[in-house]
Amino acid sequence: MNWYVVYTKPKWERKVAEQLGKIGIECYCPLITVVRQWSDRKKKIEVPLFNSYVFVQLAESDRNLVFQSAGAVRYLFWLGKPAIVKDEEIDVIRKWLHTPDSYDVSLTSIQVGDSIELESGPFSKQKAIVKEVNKTHYILVLESLGCVLKMKLK
Structure with missing residues (x-):
């Protein structure tokens, strides 16, 4: 079975995921915690990582x-066909959302244009191309x- 991307009404991501779960469709709506400020307080709330998108896993039929x-x-389409998301990509998103906020990263003798494979963190085993090397940060293209x-470097 493939993972598809369903486009939802604005702010309906959680409701759609809940309703689909009730009818037995496996779905995934990745959530992140953000701090929102109102006039009288600040509050941590969970919001969808992708606005108006929910991932569903089901058969084509x-x-x-x-x-x-x-x-x-509707479904999200790519090149005239429903967009299919690989299992590995869903796993990377899940892993990234459930890992700690800080990582120990060390790079030595890396030059712009080098192709590397990340060894740790949420994007481990992903191949990346180095686009920028700076005293404070590195920019990689996955x-x-x-x-x-x-x-960012510590």
Whole structure:
């Protein structure tokens, strides 16, 4: 079974994930904790990592079941076909969200343009290309995930 990306109504990510879970569809809505400030207080709240997106794992023939949820709008498409997310990519997101906030990172004799493989942290075993080396940080491009990673040094 493949992981698909469902586009939801704004602010409906959790509701859609809950409704789909009730009808037996495996879904994943990654949440992060952020501090929000109101006029009288600050509060930590959980918000979706990806606005208006929920990942669902189901068979191709069962794709229409997600529309039983009132907040599901459509599937995300890539090149005319429903976008499929690899199991490894979902695992990387889960691992990244459940790891501590600090890591010990050491790089030696790394030059801009080098291709490296990360050995620890949430992106371990991911291949990256070094784009910038600075006294305070490194910038790496993770091509398999399509993102840029900025690693600050302690």
